[in-house]
Amino acid sequence: xxxxxxxxxxxxxxxxxxxxxxxxxxxxxxxxxxxxxxxxxxxxxxxxxxxxxxxxxxxxxxxxxxxxxxxxxxxxxxxxxxxxxxxxxxxxxxxxxxxxxxxxxxxxxxxxxxxxxxxxxxxxxxxxxxxxxxxxxxxxxxxxxxxxxxxxxxxxxxxxxxxxxxxxxxxxxxxxxxxxxxxxxxxxxxxxxxxxxxxxxxxxxxxxxxxxxxxxxxxxxxxxxxxxxxxxxxxxxxxxxxxxxxxxxxxxxxxxxxxxxxxxxxxxxxxxxxxxxxxxxxxxxxxxxxxxxxxxxxxxxxxxxxxxxxxxxxxxxxxxxxxxxxxxxxxxxxxxxxxxxxxxxxxxxxxxxxxxxxxxxxxxxxxxxxxxxxxxxxxxxxxxxxxxxxx
Numbered sequence: 001x002x003x004x005x006x007x008x009x010x011x012x013x014x015x016x017x018x019x020x021x022x023x024x025x026x027x028x029x030x031x032x033x034x035x036x037x038x039x040x041x042x043x044x045x046x047x048x049x050x051x052x053x054x055x056x057x058x059x060x061x062x063x064x065x066x067x068x069x070x071x072x073x074x075x076x077x078x079x080x081x082x083x084x085x086x087x088x089x090x091x092x093x094x095x096x097x098x099x100x101x102x103x104x105x106x107x108x109x110x111x112x113x114x115x116x117x118x119x120x121x122x123x124x125x126x127x128x129x130x131x132x133x134x135x136x137x138x139x140x141x142x143x144x145x146x147x148x149x150x151x152x153x154x155x156x157x158x159x160x161x162x163x164x165x166x167x168x169x170x171x172x173x174x175x176x177x178x179x180x181x182x183x184x185x186x187x188x189x190x191x192x193x194x195x196x197x198x199x200x201x202x203x204x205x206x207x208x209x210x211x212x213x214x215x216x217x218x219x220x221x222x223x224x225x226x227x228x229x230x231x232x233x234x235x236x237x238x239x240x241x242x243x244x245x246x247x248x249x250x251x252x253x254x255x256x257x258x259x260x261x262x263x264x265x266x267x268x269x270x271x272x273x274x275x276x277x278x279x280x281x282x283x284x285x286x287x288x289x290x291x292x293x294x295x296x297x298x299x300x301x302x303x304x305x306x307x308x309x310x311x312x313x314x315x316x317x318x319x320x321x322x323x324x325x326x327x328x329x330x331x332x333x334x335x336x337x338x339x340x341x342x343x344x345x346x347x348x349x350x351x352x353x354x355x356x357x358x359x360x361x362x363x364x365x366x367x368x369x370x371x372x373x374x375x376x377x378x379x380x381x382x383x384x385x386x387x388x389x390x391x
């Protein structure tokens with residue numbers, strides 16, 4: 001009998017496909033509209049925009065209708081395309097996706113509700129998105145009521161403030177070290193950070209939603225990654241240890257999960273990118289991996305398959321595996337950035353001032369993942385009028 005040392009992980013039972021997500025009542029659309037509205041503002045949906053909702057067959061219809069309604073309220077021309085689930089790791093890499101790409105090429109805004117998404121699909125890979133004028137928002141594993149109810153409610157201006165402050169500390173660093181209680185100890189160097197900038201998406205942009213973190217690409221990664229969850233293995237039955245040297249994976253250890261990972265990319269892996277979560281309203285418990293990675297203080301990194309024995313960044317590696325560390329400690333050039341999963345920027349005065357525009361900072365920035373941001377504080381300050389008795 002195999003004993004699972006991760007059995008106490010509260011995220012071990014997170015869904016692995018939209019079909020495993022619970023459905024919600026039609027009345028829940030009322031609660032989802034603030035998050036859907038923030039999504040449309042982030043995508044800069046404007047009157048007359050041709051908006052394509054590309055949703056897998058198994059996405060909850062209430063989620064689809066909430067997003068469509070939010071776009072329609074901005075006088076956009078909305079189309080909904082229901083598609084089969086995308087395969088992982090390029091197992092169906094010959095699929096031409098002719099209908100999907102034809103619709104994508106005609107859209108001003110694409111909102112994708114897929115589980116695996118563009119990293120695993122050549123016709124919709126990032127280079128294809130950049131070559132078009134569409135603004136592409138991806139709800140990887142997050143086209144769910146839970147994601148719209150929680151992380152999507154954070155006011156986008158607060159997220160921009162967090163990104164700007166984080167990049168001031170991270171982008172000029174020479175060394176970043178990530179450790180965890182389970183044994184992760186990675187050091188990154190030679191990295192490039194993405195600066196999305198304020199103001200929402202521009203033509204050719206691809207962004208995940210809910211908005212959640214700062215992404216970077218290292219040239220040097222050294223040390224040990226102990227995987228707490230991954231898109232290939234789920235939560236491992238026993239510790240899954242990955243040794244990296246010179247940005248390449250040199251060793252994979254850990255029983256069945258290690259064997260699964262090796263089968264997934266027989267040519268081997270390299271460290272493609274990593275991300276630090278910044279969104280305090282993204283949930284942990286009950287969330288998918290691509291949702292949890294955006295939680296303030298979380299860390300994840302994307303291993304990608306080698307092509308011909310080499311890391312090729314211009315196209316999909318067809319074996320992309322995202323690996324999660326829920327509560328790391330992160331040190332940037334000797335200075336604490338995250339302490340046991342607590343993003344220290346949440347306590348800084350400039351971040352609290354940004355949050356104060358929308359309500360009490362202690363509420364807007366509270367990173368307890370089970371506390372949902374109340375409706376009056378979800379993105380715009382509103383004047384609440386008292387009920388009046390009928391005369």
